[in-house]
Amino acid sequence: MNYMFWLFSLSVCAVPCDSHTIQYYTTLIPSPTPGVNHYTNIAFLDGFRYGKYDSDTCHVQYFDPALNALTEHVEKKTKYVRVLVVFQKQQMEFLMGYLNKTYGDGDFYVYQRKFVCELNEDGTHAAYEEIAFDGKEIMVFDKENEMYVPTTQETLLVTQQWNQHYDHAKINKINRGNECVQNIKMYLPYLSNDLERKVPPKVKISRSQSESSTALHCHVYGFYPRDVEVKWIKNGRDEIYSEESAEILPNPDGTYQIRVSVEVTPEEGATYSCHVDHSSLENPLVVPFESTDLSTYYIVIPVVAALSLLLVALGIFVCRKRRRKGSSGGQEGLCMRNSNNDSSVQSVSR
Structure with a gap:
């Protein structure tokens, strides 16, 4: 069974709607978990899920048959992702070591990565990345300064160590961004029908x-x-x-x-x-x-309570009226018995 931890939101129109984006969402779990893939990478083009790679098949799969027909490209992408899996496992090992996390202690650890490239209408392009561990975002890639920056004060030290340890990733990131843009240009003609389809809510x-x-x-x-x-x-x-x-x-x-x-x-x-x-x-x-009008819900309860109080008041009024008219002893006794019963109930309540 494939499973994806959706920490990152799928924000597609962060760029003009005439632009295009590819988003890769990676989930890596260090220890085997029943029903959950050890590694999952899902790809979206303009919000349309077009492909995936997971540890169950260990092969890139495209959901549109037209893309699967690109045999050479599919094999190239599969080899690339297999290398990427090894690299991301090393990154997770680094994070677990720095954060003093160990295998087999009963805890459930998750490494997540979001990589996005954008192709703008004017031909310019950009790429950025977010990394999370254990359900918390740790760092994002600053494309202007070409370095990772922490998302919170608590992740400052680990981000500094990450930048020193993975300094070579800057060049790789530029290359990945260029390749990602080339993929956008390649996929658009094949996925145009899927991207233009409309399904009413x-x-x-x-x-x-x-x-x-x-x-x-x-x-x-x-x-x-x-x-x-x-x-x-x-x-x-x-x-x-x-x-x-x-x-x-x-x-x-x-x-x-x-x-x-x-x-x-x-x-x-x-x-x-x-x-x-x-x-x-x-x-x-x-x-x-x-x-029914929402106010009715709040009206019914007070009305019922008011009617109950009215009935009690009416009973007391009848009893008192009978006393004043010199009602028979049986009737008066009945009122007294009711009164005594009320007293008993109050005593029990107390």
């Missing part, structure tokens, strides 16, 4: 309730390409700000999904709807929250 609305708030969730899934706009609207005009960060995530079939959640304060007569705008749609999709 599906939408599912749900609600969750806590003691202090009500949350509405809009789950948008199965869409392609990646770019999408999702927002909650109140009363058909007012956008509701979402405090929860919404991230677009990939699906195994190459489509994407996102969930946008907002907290709302119930108001009588208020309406809520999720608005989805995607390139596959002629007009934005508006999906209303189809449920």
Whole structure:
């Protein structure tokens, strides 16, 4: 089974949309884990997952048959990735040694790498890299100064050691960036149909309730390409700000999904709807929250409580009225017995 730890987000349009990007996501696990590949490298072109290499097959595989027809290129890429696997294992060994991590101690360690190259419309290109260990981003490559820089103060020393130990990687990085751009030019004609395809989104609305708030969730899934706009609207005009960060995530079939959640304060007569705008749609999709008005949820409980108090008050009133009219001893005794029973209940409660 292939498994990918998605620490890095798939931010495709960080460059103008007429530009193109290739992204490589690498996951390396030092010790064998059932159901998880020891090594996985997945490639995306403009957000479309077009190829992979993993320790199960040890061979580059392209999802589009047209690319697999490039036999010589496939074999060249396979040899290159096999060498890269050895190099990245050495990098992970370095990190584990510096961070005093050892095998077989029961912990689960993960090395992750994101490498991106960009080909701009004017012909210029650039490349950058991010490295993470154990689910935390450690360093990024500064392409202007041609060195790795730490992402936090805690990773300053390990980044300094990394720069000294892997100084030769700067030249390799420039070469990899040039090769990556050449791959973009090679793949685009073969993947044009995949890149131009459009899959409309599906939408599912749900609600969750806590003691202090009500949350509405809009789950948008199965869409392609990646770019999408999702927002909650109140009363058909007012956008509701979402405090929860919404991230677009990939699906195994190459489509994407996102969930946008907002907290709302119930108001009588208020309406809520999720608005989805995607390139596959002629007009934005508006999906209303189809449920009883949220305020009803909060009205029912007070009404029930008020009715209960009213019934108790009515019972007391009837008993007192019977006393004043000189009701029979049986009736009066009944009221007294009810009163005594109430006292007993209160005593037990105390």
